[in-house]
Amino acid sequence: MSQDRICVGAFAGAFGVHGEVRLKSFCTAPEAIATYGPLWTEDGARSFTLEISRPIANGFAARVSGISTREQADALRGTRLFVDRSALPSLPDDEFYHADLIGLSVYDTGGRKLGSVAAVHNHGAGDILEITGPGLDAPVLLPFTLAAVPTVDLGAGRIVADPPEGVFGE
Incomplete structure (x- = not known):
């Protein structure tokens, strides 16, 4: 998958009997998914344009x-939808697309490498970075807050973390 595309949603199956789909949006403004232009499958083999019909539980009904x-x-159930990065809005300096954080190296405030970001999760209370790497028996979950992650340097491909005591078993 190209780094030039970002996952913005997924089809969750049919809605009704006239060809509408259930659409899950991963966008901050969920309805914005319909404004980014063509949406692509992960492999780029298919593209879709869609029109949101109405909000429904856990997403939207849409025509594709x-x-x-x-x-x-x-x-189409389970098909993840990607959009060209150039179609997405620019973010303020203190906001990041999850796709940009995955793979970044994580260092503590003393310069010791702690691991790398394997995933970014959000279960409703804020973003959490999943850190994996050598020396870690299991993935470590680090709150993605200014206190725990004071520096994100996308250009250098690194994060400086000041984890709460005990998060990394120390």
């Missing part, structure tokens, strides 16, 4: 170009 039956809509 080329989809007119319930069976076609249901066949």
Whole structure:
């Protein structure tokens, strides 16, 4: 998958019998997913344009170009949707796309490497970085707050962390 595309949503199956899909949006403003232009599959083999019909539980009902039956809509279930990075808005200096954080090296305030960001999770109370690496028996979950992560340097590919006591078993 190209670094020039970001995952912004996924199809969750059919909605109704007339070809509408259930759409999950991973955007900060969920309805914005329909404004970014064509949405692509992860491999870039297919593109979709969509129009949101209405909000539904856990997402939206939407019409998708080329989809007119319930069976076609249901066949899209689980398809993740990507958009060209250039179509996304610029972020303020203190905000980051999750895709940009994954893979960054994590160092403590003394310069010792702690590991690398394997994933970014959000279960409703804020972002959490999952850190993995040699010397770690299990992934470490680090709150992505200014106190715990005072520095993110995308250009250098590194994060400086000041983890709460005991997070890294120290």
